[in-house]
Structure formats: C-alpha cells, structure tokens
Amino acid sequence: MNTxxxxxxxxxxxxxxxxxxxxxxxxxxxVSPPRVYYTLAARESGTQELLVNNISKDHPLDxxxxxGDWHYDEYGNNVMLPPDSLANSxxxxxxxxxxxxxxxxxxxxRKIEVKMSVPLSVSADNNVQTAMxxxxxxNPVDGVDSQGAAIRINVRQGIKIYRRGLIAERKQLxxxxxxxxxxxxxxxxTFNNNGNIWTDGLIRATLFNHTTxxxxxxxxxxxxxxxxxxxxxxxxxxxxLEKGDYTATVILDYGDETTLEAAELEFSxx
Numbered sequence: 105m106n107t108x109x110x111x112x113x114x115x116x117x118x119x120x121x122x123x124x125x126x127x128x129x130x131x132x133x134x135v136s137p138p139r140v141y142y143t144l145a146a147r148e149s150g151t152q153e154l155l156v157n158n159i160s161k162d163h164p165l166d167x168x169x170x171x172g173d174w175h176y177d178e179y180g181n182n183v184m185l186p187p188d189s190l191a192n193s194x195x196x197x198x199x200x201x202x203x204x205x206x207x208x209x210x211x212x213x214r215k216i217e218v219k220m221s222v223p224l225s226v227s228a229d230n231n232v233q234t235a236m237x238x239x240x241x242x243n244p245v246d247g248v249d250s251q252g253a254a255i256r257i258n259v260r261q262g263i264k265i266y267r268r269g270l271i272a273e274r275k276q277l278x279x280x281x282x283x284x285x286x287x288x289x290x291x292x293x294t295f296n297n298n299g300n301i302w303t304d305g306l307i308r309a310t311l312f313n314h315t316t317x318x319x320x321x322x323x324x325x326x327x328x329x330x331x332x333x334x335x336x337x338x339x340x341x342x343x344x345l346e347k348g349d350y351t352a353t354v355i356l357d358y359g360d361e362t363t364l365e366a367a368e369l370e371f372s373x374x
Contacts, residue, residue: 132159133167133259135239142220142267146228149221151201154263156216156239158208166243169204169216171195172236174264178336180327184236184262192330194233194267197221205242220267228271231300232331235265266302273301275363277329277356282369284352291322291339291352291369297329304328305358309339315348327356345373 134157142150158165173185173193187195199219208214218237244258276299283292297303309322322339329335339354349372356365 133157133165133239133241133261134159135261135263137263139264139266140218140237142265143270144220144222144267145270146222146226147224149219151217151219153215153217154237154239155213156206156208157213158210160210162210163245164210164243165208165241167206167208168240168242169200169206170238170240171198172238172262174234174236174262176328176330176333176335178334180329180335180337187235190234192230192233193235194220194222194265195235197223197233197267198235198237198265218265220265222267226269228269231269231271232302233267234330237263237265239263268301271300273299275299275301275303275359277303277358277365279354279356279365279367280334282352282354282367284350284369284371284373286345286373289341289343289345291341291354293337293339293354295335295337295356295365297331297333297335300331302328302330303358305356307337307339308355308357310353311341312351312353313346313348314351316346318346322352347373 136155140152140154142152144150156167171187173187173189173195175183175185175190177183187193197220199221201217201219206214206216238260240260241258244256247255247257277295278298279293279295281294285292291309293307305327307325307327310319311322312319322341325337325339327335327337350370352369352371354367
C-alpha cells in the first residue's frame with residue numbers, strides 16, 4: 105500500500121446529554137433549550153430562562169437542579185465532571201434565584217432563571233467558559249422494563265452552559281493528519297481548533313477511484329469543538345473497497361463558503 109498525504113490550501117477570507125424523554129411511557133421530563141449562551145465581560149451579570157416540562161400524564165416530578173462541568177474527549181464524546189473541575193469552568197458563576205428544588209404536576213411547565221455573574225478577575229483573553237446544569241428527578245417511579253422486570257425509573261437532563269467574552273470571535277480549524285487503514289477500511293482524520301470560540305460544522309468527505317473513474321460521497325459528519333481541542337474522526341469507507349488508486353478529499357465546513365479547511369489523501373488499495 106502506497107500512501108501520499110498533502111494539504112489543500114484552506115479557503116478563508118478573514119481569517120449531554122439528550123432529552124430524557126418518556127421513559128417506558130411512564131415518566132418524562134423535557135428542558136429547553138438544550139444549550140444556553142451568555143456574552144458577558146468581567147464584572148457583568150446576565151440571566152437566561154429554561155423551560156422545564158413534566159410530560160408525564162400521571163406522575164408528578166420532584167426535581168433538583170445542580171451544576172457540574174463537562175468537556176469533549178478527542179473523539180467528541182461528552183465527559184462529565186464535578187463542578188469547578190476544569191480551568192475553564194463557570195459553574196461557580198451561576199446561581200438560581202428561584203431555588204434549586206421544584207415540583208411539577210403532570211403536564212405542568214415552569215420557567216426557571218439561571219443567573220451568571222462574571223468575576224472581575226477574568227481577563228479579556230480568557231474568552232470561553234462552560235458548565236453543565238442538571239435537572240434530576242428525585243422521586244423514582246415504579247415500572248417494568250421491556251422484559252417485564254420490575255425497575256425504578258427516574259430521569260435527568262443536562263443543559264450545556266457557554267460563556268464568551270466581548271473580544272472578536274476567531275474561528276480557525278486546522279487539519280493536522282489524515283491516514284488510510286486498509287485493514288479497518290477507514291480514513292482517520294485529526295484536526296485542531298486553534299480559534300478562540302466554540303466551533304461546529306460538518307465534515308464532508310468524498311472518495312475518487314482513479315482506476316475505475318468512480319466517485320463516492322462518504323457522507324456528512326457533524327462535529328463540535330471547543331478552543332484548544334484536538335479532534336480525531338473515523339470516516340468509514342463501506343464494507344468493501346474496490347482495488348485502485350484513490351484520492352480522499354475532506355472538507356471542514358464550519359461557517360460559510362469563505363470559511364473552509366480542506367485536505368487530500370492519496371493511497372492505493374490492492
């Protein structure tokens with residue numbers, strides 16, 4: 105197998121948790137929006153609202169609200185941690201004016217306020233902080249699983265909290281490596297978030313077989329990154345790959361037509 109890797113020029117002009125849902129149809133909780141954003145300078149305060157909804161028709165929910173930290177691992181998975189575990193945590197900046205406990209009757213919704221107060225000691229260059237807010241059911245409900253076994257059901261939802269400062273956003277992603285594994289039939293991609301703001305988008309990948317003249321789309325893969333993240337992504341090539349000389353093209357689309365990062369990988373598959 106022969107492999108040659110080369111970067112394309114980046115095209116630039118300027119530069120979990122999921123919904124807790126209805127557990128076995130017996131109890132349910134929804135909290136929206138799933139992400140909350142603050143834009144505040146040092147010494148400033150701001151308040152955002154969350155809507156908490158008991159979607160069960162039969163069971164009241166006793167709920168507690170707590171805080172924690174989170175970050176992405178190198179594959180983009182959420183890693184949950186206690187509050188103030190991370191250098192970029194803003195968990196201690198958050199407060200709940202309405203209290204940390206509430207009860208919702210079946211079908212009832214309620215708005216809760218989440219206040220952020222940024223300390224004076226935060227420098228302007230320290231542009232991004234995060235935290236996680238949890239809404240957790242404290243009164244489990246008796247139920248049965250899909251096999252009929254008795255279980256206790258309780259639900260929890262996590263809401264991601266983001267804070268950014270007032271300096272200008274700089275989105276900058278850089279592909280640092282691409283590789284082909286014939287044994288695993290995949291492309292490995294590594295890229296870095298070198299900007300000063302969270303960045304999300306789509307990885308668009310295509311594969312061209314120079315031997316047969318066939319071109320195939322490898323699909324669009326969503327990604328989310330924080331400043332300083334290095335991300336590794338596995339791009340599967342399908343169950344079988346024809347013999348031939350290939351060019352794989354990967355584009356990181358994270359803005360508009362003028363904000364792209366792209367790279368090519370040439371390899372042979374026997």
